[in-house]
Amino acid sequence: MAKKITSPSNTLQLNFEKDSHKESVKRGELTARIRLILALFLVLTGLLLLISFASSFFVGVADQSEVERNALEVIDGSDIPVKNLAGLLGAKIAHFFLFRTFGWSSVLLVPLFLLSALKVGFRKEIYSVDRLSWQVLFYVIWGSLVLGFLSYQLDLPHSLGGGVGYFLNEKLHQLIGYMSIFVILFVGLVFIILFYQLNPKPKVQAVKEVLPGTEAPVEGATAAAEDALFEEDLFDEEPSIHVDNDDLEEFRPIVPPLKSSVATEEIDIDEELSNHEIPEAPVEDDLTFTYKVAEVEPNAPVDEQEETTTETKANDLVAQFGLYDPTADLPKYQYPTLDLLKEYDVKNQTTQVTMDELKENKEKIVETLQYYGIGISKIEATIGPTVTLYEIVPKAGVRVSKITSLEDDLSLSLAAMGVRIIGQMPGKNTIGIEVANKNREMVPVRAVIGSEKFQKSNFDLPVTLGKTISNEIFVADLAKMPHLLMAGATGQGKSVGLNMLLTSLIYKKHPATLKFVLVDPKKVELSLFNKLERHFLACLPDSEEAIITDTKKVVNTLNSLCKEMDLRYDKLKDAGCRNIKEYNQKFINRRLNPNEHDFMPYIVLVIDELADLMLTAGKEVEHPIARLAQLARAIGIHLVVATQRPSVNVITGTIKANFPARLSFKVMSKIDSRTILDAGGADQLVGQGDMLLSLGSEVIRLQCAFVDTPEVEEICEFIGNQQGYASAYLLPEPDSEETGGQERGDLDLSNRDSFFDEAARLVVMHQQGSTSLIQRKLKLGYNRAGRLIDQLEAAGIVGSFGGSKARDVLVKSETELEEILKNLS
Numbered sequence: 001m002a003k004k005i006t007s008p009s010n011t012l013q014l015n016f017e018k019d020s021h022k023e024s025v026k027r028g029e030l031t032a033r034i035r036l037i038l039a040l041f042l043v044l045t046g047l048l049l050l051i052s053f054a055s056s057f058f059v060g061v062a063d064q065s066e067v068e069r070n071a072l073e074v075i076d077g078s079d080i081p082v083k084n085l086a087g088l089l090g091a092k093i094a095h096f097f098l099f100r101t102f103g104w105s106s107v108l109l110v111p112l113f114l115l116s117a118l119k120v121g122f123r124k125e126i127y128s129v130d131r132l133s134w135q136v137l138f139y140v141i142w143g144s145l146v147l148g149f150l151s152y153q154l155d156l157p158h159s160l161g162g163g164v165g166y167f168l169n170e171k172l173h174q175l176i177g178y179m180s181i182f183v184i185l186f187v188g189l190v191f192i193i194l195f196y197q198l199n200p201k202p203k204v205q206a207v208k209e210v211l212p213g214t215e216a217p218v219e220g221a222t223a224a225a226e227d228a229l230f231e232e233d234l235f236d237e238e239p240s241i242h243v244d245n246d247d248l249e250e251f252r253p254i255v256p257p258l259k260s261s262v263a264t265e266e267i268d269i270d271e272e273l274s275n276h277e278i279p280e281a282p283v284e285d286d287l288t289f290t291y292k293v294a295e296v297e298p299n300a301p302v303d304e305q306e307e308t309t310t311e312t313k314a315n316d317l318v319a320q321f322g323l324y325d326p327t328a329d330l331p332k333y334q335y336p337t338l339d340l341l342k343e344y345d346v347k348n349q350t351t352q353v354t355m356d357e358l359k360e361n362k363e364k365i366v367e368t369l370q371y372y373g374i375g376i377s378k379i380e381a382t383i384g385p386t387v388t389l390y391e392i393v394p395k396a397g398v399r400v401s402k403i404t405s406l407e408d409d410l411s412l413s414l415a416a417m418g419v420r421i422i423g424q425m426p427g428k429n430t431i432g433i434e435v436a437n438k439n440r441e442m443v444p445v446r447a448v449i450g451s452e453k454f455q456k457s458n459f460d461l462p463v464t465l466g467k468t469i470s471n472e473i474f475v476a477d478l479a480k481m482p483h484l485l486m487a488g489a490t491g492q493g494k495s496v497g498l499n500m501l502l503t504s505l506i507y508k509k510h511p512a513t514l515k516f517v518l519v520d521p522k523k524v525e526l527s528l529f530n531k532l533e534r535h536f537l538a539c540l541p542d543s544e545e546a547i548i549t550d551t552k553k554v555v556n557t558l559n560s561l562c563k564e565m566d567l568r569y570d571k572l573k574d575a576g577c578r579n580i581k582e583y584n585q586k587f588i589n590r591r592l593n594p595n596e597h598d599f600m601p602y603i604v605l606v607i608d609e610l611a612d613l614m615l616t617a618g619k620e621v622e623h624p625i626a627r628l629a630q631l632a633r634a635i636g637i638h639l640v641v642a643t644q645r646p647s648v649n650v651i652t653g654t655i656k657a658n659f660p661a662r663l664s665f666k667v668m669s670k671i672d673s674r675t676i677l678d679a680g681g682a683d684q685l686v687g688q689g690d691m692l693l694s695l696g697s698e699v700i701r702l703q704c705a706f707v708d709t710p711e712v713e714e715i716c717e718f719i720g721n722q723q724g725y726a727s728a729y730l731l732p733e734p735d736s737e738e739t740g741g742q743e744r745g746d747l748d749l750s751n752r753d754s755f756f757d758e759a760a761r762l763v764v765m766h767q768q769g770s771t772s773l774i775q776r777k778l779k780l781g782y783n784r785a786g787r788l789i790d791q792l793e794a795a796g797i798v799g800s801f802g803g804s805k806a807r808d809v810l811v812k813s814e815t816e817l818e819e820i821l822k823n824l825s
Contacts, residue, residue: 039121046113049093052086053107056094059083060159067095103151103162105143112136138191145169145184153178196320317590324588326512326599333722336507340714341446341707353383353437361414361435365390368413372406374398380430384469385441386690386703387418391430400424403431418686426698434469434701436686443467443689445500445707449507460581461514461602461638464504465497465663466689466705474702478505478604478640481661481695482633487646487676488665493689494642495525497665497704498608499712501640502529505604506715511535515729517557517605521612523549528709531716534724538603538731546728551616552783558624559734561605561637565628567732568635571597580636601729602636610643611650618779619755622652629658646676662694665704749824752791755780757821759788760797764817769798769807795824
């Protein structure tokens with residue numbers, strides 16, 4: 001169907017046929033077939049060269065007499081058959097390349113043909129064929145010169161460098177003697193420096209090309225665009241559109257937006273045009289209207305340098321320098337070995353559960369349950385290092401709650417500590433009853449660390465704590481927890497559990513990928529790890545010791561970690577990544593500018609005694625801990641917080657809500673157990689490393705592995721004696737606003753404490769200017785509360801110091817106070 005365009009001055013008829021698109025599709029299919037045929041030809045040529053060269057290596061000497069003869073003479077009759085696997089053609093090809101021209105460097109032509117076939121037939125490039133062609137051309141000639149030098153000087157086979165290499169080396173030797181090798185090497189180095197653009201300080205730069213009139217970067221022509229180009233080159237045709245002038249009102253060119261990819265779709269032109277209404281426009285009779293279909297710019301071939309993107313540039317850097325290695329700063333670092341851990345003879349321990357003990361316990365369980373009218377159809381026992389799990393299947397009609405209520409009765413009947421009824425076993429139709437063994441089995445740290453399950457774990461932060469009640473090694477990923485809250489009464493194994501967690505991380509992680517921030521208010525528990533300062537520890541720049549023992553410095557350290565968290569999130573935002581794993585992978589692949597980004601190690605904050613910090617600092621500690629627990633997971637900062645007093649004023653609701661993983665050793669009461677685990681059971685543990693680990697809805701009973709103090713000392717000594725970094729990993733300086741104010745005596749109200757407004761309202765509401773009031777209500781340390789009183793005095797809210805009496809409150813109403821706060825702001 002023809003469309004008419006009426007114009008005032010002259011008329012251009014553009015004929016558009018409905019079948020033109022189908023013809024274009026047919027030509028595209030023909031083009032694809034031709035490309036595939038060409039690709040097969042290139043593959044066969046490459047294989048012919050490969051077989052010819054390989055055969056010539058073994059039978060080249062035997063075929064020497066045959067290749068010198070005329071081809072017709074060999075075909076007419078020869079007593080000596082050609083031994084080359086590619087026949088006479090292969091023998092002559094090998095003779096031409098290996099003996100007459102470039103020698104064995106000609107083998108480099110084989111991958112060029114194969115990669116060219118991959119590009120032509122399937123439009124895929126493992127490596128740029130254009131770039132490879134220049135390299136092969138140079139290396140074939142240069143390799144012929146190098147091998148020719150060896151052949152000429154050492155009287156090696158002539159085929160090593162070929163006729164070209166031998167001839168050129170002969171002339172060079174006559175001209176400059178043995179200096180010829182230096183000239184050849186110099187030429188090779190110049191090519192490598194110029195071609196690969198070697199610089200002393202390479203930088204990753206993103207090159208993006210934007211088409212005229214568009215804002216989206218074009219990273220390269222797609223498969224359909226390449227077909228279009230090949231089609232234009234092959235058939236030398238352009239589609240033309242002809243429209244009659246009479247139907248101008250019915251026609252409007254539909255110009256698709258330019259995109260970085262081209263999609264082909266069959267469209268009914270008449271139907272498409274009928275769906276668009278064109279507003280009428282005044283036209284003149286003598287106007288000549290010229291309409292031309294412009295070529296879409298992405299389909300045109302562009303310079304290789306212009307289509308270089310961040311990805312291709314990164315790939316070039318990786319090809320030159322390899323992937324970034326974060327461990328390169330400590331290349332000789334050696335992981336601690338199992339020889340540093342004690343080996344206990346577990347088999348000779350008389351701690352195994354005997355059959356008599358199993359039968360006795362089984363009979364008592366059955367007898368006690370039957371006394372309360374509970375029938376059992378099946379009972380099984382699983383022996384663990386600390387407890388034995390008895391799984392029972394009650395008879396039909398028995399309520400589970402009736403069995404779980406008999407926990408105390410079973411403990412009395414079995415005369416054993418640590419009896420715990422689990423209820424329904426996860427994924428089973430049984431009820432679990434845990435009974436402590438009379439003789440416990442020790443779990444050595446060497447057996448756990450050296451287990452295949454731990455050694456082959458590929459977690460980001462693998463930790464192993466010990467064995468389950470079924471004697472299986474327990475391995476978890478701290479990065480998935482993502483924070484761990486620990487509790488346990490004094491002497492129940494909490495410190496050993498912390499040492500076990502740190503030891504397992506040290507055995508699996510390199511110092512470049514992991515840092516510890518250790519907070520030890522008791523000053524003796526974590527001091528074993530001070531020798532790891534230049535390897536694994538992180539601290540503030542002005543810290544005398546990497547392990548924080550001073551409560552006053554803990555607040556600064558926590559605020560510093562919050563600042564580190566904010567800085568890391570800024571880097572993730574700039575890099576377009578969602579978490580530390582994506583960011584580090586991108587940096588390793590050299591897709592980030594090293595002047596703006598760096599490799600991020602994981603940071604694990606370990607607080608040995610939270611109760612002491614909450615008592616002395618209160619909200620100054622609670623706020624940053626809660627903020628880190630809420631946000632720090634994605635950027636690789638994880639918290640392990642331990643306390644021996646799991647009361648509600650230590651483990652507050654804010655802290656507890658952000659620690660989904662809880663670990664409890666034996667505690668003194670059911671209230672403490674519910675505070676830490678939201679469930680009972682921790683008060684019924686048997687101590688000495690017996691613990692419950694809560695991971696969401698699942699509670700697992702474990703026996704913590706025993707790592708002795710001398711073992712930890714040997715591990716730290718082994719690492720500390722190795723070459724380390726110049727200092728500990730330095731955290732950023734916290735903002736002065738976060739550090740709790742300035743030194744006493746400097747009362748600049750423009751830099752008030754962050755709790756100033758809250759303290760002012762508290763004092764005015766109670767009409768009592770007391771330091772203890774602020775300390776108690778806001779849960780702050782004494783020094784900071786005193787600092788707030790001094791600032792309130794400087795602001796005219798409270799009076800001067802009056803000895804043991806509380807200060808007078810000078811502001812009597814909240815309205816007056818709000819006016820003062822507004823003026824200060």
